[in-house]
Amino acid sequence: MKPPVSSIKSEPVAALDPVIRRPRGRPRKTEDERDDGNRRQQLLTAAARLFRDKGFDATSTRDIAAAVGMHSGSPFYHFKSKDALLYAVMEEGMHAAIARQARALQGARPDAVMAPKAAPIADAPRVQIRRLIRAHFDTLLGPGNDFVPVMLYEHRSLGAGQRASLAKLQVAYESAWTPVLEALHASGQLGAPVKLSRLLMLGALNWSVQWFDRKKGSSLDELTEAAMALFLRES
Amino acid sequence: MKPPVSSIKSEPVAALDPVIRRPRGRPRKTEDERDDGNRRQQLLTAAARLFRDKGFDATSTRDIAAAVGMHSGSPFYHFKSKDALLYAVMEEGMHAAIARQARALQGARPDAVMAPKAAPIADAPRVQIRRLIRAHFDTLLGPGNDFVPVMLYEHRSLGAGQRASLAKLQVAYESAWTPVLEALHASGQLGAPVKLSRLLMLGALNWSVQWFDRKKGSSLDELTEAAMALFLRES
DNA sequence: CCTACCGATCGGTAGG
DNA sequence: CCTACCGATCGGTAGG
Numbered sequence: 001m002k003p004p005v006s007s008i009k010s011e012p013v014a015a016l017d018p019v020i021r022r023p024r025g026r027p028r029k030t031e032d033e034r035d036d037g038n039r040r041q042q043l044l045t046a047a048a049r050l051f052r053d054k055g056f057d058a059t060s061t062r063d064i065a066a067a068v069g070m071h072s073g074s075p076f077y078h079f080k081s082k083d084a085l086l087y088a089v090m091e092e093g094m095h096a097a098i099a100r101q102a103r104a105l106q107g108a109r110p111d112a113v114m115a116p117k118a119a120p121i122a123d124a125p126r127v128q129i130r131r132l133i134r135a136h137f138d139t140l141l142g143p144g145n146d147f148v149p150v151m152l153y154e155h156r157s158l159g160a161g162q163r164a165s166l167a168k169l170q171v172a173y174e175s176a177w178t179p180v181l182e183a184l185h186a187s188g189q190l191g192a193p194v195k196l197s198r199l200l201m202l203g204a205l206n207w208s209v210q211w212f213d214r215k216k217g218s219s220l221d222e223l224t225e226a227a228m229a230l231f232l233r234e235s
Numbered sequence: 236m237k238p239p240v241s242s243i244k245s246e247p248v249a250a251l252d253p254v255i256r257r258p259r260g261r262p263r264k265t266e267d268e269r270d271d272g273n274r275r276q277q278l279l280t281a282a283a284r285l286f287r288d289k290g291f292d293a294t295s296t297r298d299i300a301a302a303v304g305m306h307s308g309s310p311f312y313h314f315k316s317k318d319a320l321l322y323a324v325m326e327e328g329m330h331a332a333i334a335r336q337a338r339a340l341q342g343a344r345p346d347a348v349m350a351p352k353a354a355p356i357a358d359a360p361r362v363q364i365r366r367l368i369r370a371h372f373d374t375l376l377g378p379g380n381d382f383v384p385v386m387l388y389e390h391r392s393l394g395a396g397q398r399a400s401l402a403k404l405q406v407a408y409e410s411a412w413t414p415v416l417e418a419l420h421a422s423g424q425l426g427a428p429v430k431l432s433r434l435l436m437l438g439a440l441n442w443s444v445q446w447f448d449r450k451k452g453s454s455l456d457e458l459t460e461a462a463m464a465l466f467l468r469e470s
Numbered sequence: 471c472c473t474a475c476c477g478a479t480c481g482g483t484a485g486g
Numbered sequence: 487c488c489t490a491c492c493g494a495t496c497g498g499t500a501g502g
Contacts, residue, residue, distance in 0.1 A: 039471090055391055057292030060496060074471050076498065153388070156290055191464035196453065200465055203442025204435040211434055218431065229426035230435055233468050274487090295480060309487050311482065 040078045042068045048089045048146040056086055056150075056157040086154065087162045093147025094169040097139045101176055104135035125183035126232070132177060134224045136205050141212050141220060149209045174198065189232050201231055275313045277303045283324045283381040291321055291385075291392040321389065322397045328382025329404040332374045336411055339370035360418035361467070367412060369459045371440050376447050376455060384444045409433065424467050436466055 046067035050059040061082050062072045079085040105128060139148050155163060177198050184190035190197055204227065218226070281302035285294040296317050297307045314320040340363060374383050390398060412433050419425035425432055439462065453461070 055292065057290065058392070061498085062496080071472055072497095073473080073475095073499075077471055080498095082497065157293070191467075192461040193464075196458070196461040197465055199443070199446055200439040200462060203445070204439035207438025207441055208434070210438070223431070226427040226431040227435060229428075230432055231465060232426075296482085297480080306488055307480095308483075308489080308491095312487055315482095317481065 039068070039070075043070075043075055043078055043085065044089055044092060045144075045146075047085050048093070048150055051086065051089060051150045051154055052146040056154045061085075083157075083159065083162070086150075086157060087166075089147055090151040090155070090158070090166055091169070093139075093145075093151045094166060094173065096145075097136075097148050098169065098173050100139055101132065101135050101173060104131040105176065107131065125180050125187070126189065128180045129177075129184060129232070130224060130228055132180060133201075133205065133227050134220065136202070137208065137220045137223055140205065140209050141214065141223075143214070152206055152209065174202065177202075184232065188235060191233060197231075201227075204230075274303070274305075278305075278310055278313055278320065279324055279327060280379075280381075282320050283328070283385055286321065286324060286385045286389055287381040291389045296320075318392075318394065318397070321385075321392060322401075324382055325386040325390070325393070325401055326404070328374075328380075328386045329401060329408065331380075332383050333404065333408050335374055336367065336370050336408060339366040340411065342366065360415050360422070361424065363415045364412075364419060364467070365459060365463055367415060368436075368440065368462050369455065371437070372443065372455045372458055375440065375444050376449065376458075378449070387441055387444065409437065412437075419467065423470060426468060432466075436462075439465075 043064060047059070047064045050063055050067065054063075061075050064085070065072055065075050075085065079088065139145055140152075151166065155166065158166070178194065181190055181194045181197055185194050185197070192200070208223065212223070278299060282294070282299045285298055285302065289298075296310050299320070300307055300310050310320065314323065374380055375387075386401065390401065393401070413429065416425055416429045416432055420429050420432070427435070443458065447458070
């Protein structure tokens with residue numbers, strides 16, 4: 001069946017010829033599709049949304065492929081398994097959350113420096129906890145922020161090793177709360193022990209994923225103020 | 236292998252003989268297995284545990300059958316579908332939770348009646364909220380109480396109609412909190428608006444399913460006191 | 471990244 | 487409640 005012309009392939013010398021080289025497999029980028037990390041990122045975003053809406057097990061890799069206009073087998077060109085895709089979603093979510101949290105805490109600093117009278121040093125922990133809470137709500141409920149909710153509600157679908165890796169990121173994230181809560185506890189503004197306070201407070205916030213509706217109801221600012229009023233005492 | 240005596244079975248007349256009648260299919264109850272609703276209940280309990288541990292989608296009906304010593308098709312003799320089994324688990328969980336909550340609130344009353352001095356009327360809401368919190372922790376974390384956690388974390392796997400039915404039970408359950416929270420808010424013991432307070436407080440408790448370890452750490456009593464100290468103000 | 475495909479698993483059923 | 491089985495779906499792969 002093979003024409004004699006193709007017999008060149010069998011000659012090692014011709015295969016080494018640099019003129020013949022041709023990036024086989026991926027056609028060079030057309031106008032609407034760049035073959036850099038963009039397709040991978042599209043897969044991540046679509047997967048995060050589907051995992052959040054339907055759950056990991058109820059989402060097929062075909063669903064994800066269809067959401068970005070791929071065929072069934074193509075996601076496996078970018079991720080070696082469905083589990084790897086889930087892990088990538090969670091990891092990106094945690095990195096973004098940690099970055100957002102750091103930005104929020106840094107933003108709390110200049111205020112106290114530039115207006116020492118308006119924001120006396122004793123209020124610093126209160127300012128910080130408010131920013132921590134607000135940043136957390138943003139991470140959970142902000143538009144397009146599907147990654148961390150997937151992390152929170154689907155980590156059971158992960159293998160032990162990957163779960164351990166993510167646990168480190170979670171510890172890093174939550175460790176920012178401890179000194180702030182300790183200061184509040186010492187000054188009598190926080191009534192419960194620090195560790196249990198952190199677990200209960202983060203739980204209250206994490207659960208908002210279940211009932212918060214961006215279309216109606218409270219804003220994230222109102223939510224933040226309600227949490228402040230619920231958790232903290234006057235002095 | 237069969238002795239000639241058993242050849243009676245092949246005679247139609249003998250088959251109609253009332254003396255020969257024999258409940259085919261299910262052998263009459265031996266000592267250790269009653270064929271009443273017991274097997275059904277065993278399926279429910281096993282399913283609740285598996286759904287809680289591995290998730291609904293990750294649990295096969297074969298897993299559930301094996302957990303109670305049945306073969307793969309037999310659960311469908313008791314439940315018409317896997318979804319029906321999930322719904323039954325959640326419904327039983329909610330009924331038990333509502334009953335436990337009612338018992339807890341009734342238990343709070345006699346104390347105030349029998350020792351009016353020791354528990355003045357102004358403390359009633361505080362006593363009631365403590366009992367509500369404690370009952371909720373029991374429902375979520377008590378030994379063998381897998382049903383409500385399944386309800387909380389797997390309700391996405393339910394159809395719209397069944398989800399609506401359960402929502403009614405959830406409203407009934409949570410409605411007991413409202414008057415207590417209103418009394419606490421009116422007396423300045425609760426800092427945040429009642430509705431958001433209820434959502435945040437129940438979220439904090441519900442999230443304990445994710446981190447509580449019965450083997451080590453706090454007791455349910457300690458958890459309850461921590462929640463009281465976190466949520467409520469002095470006067 | 472597509473085409474074509476495979477092995478495994480799963481919910482569910484017929485008939486007894 | 488068991489036996490034997492089916493159709494559908496799914497994660498994943500070979501080869502291009």
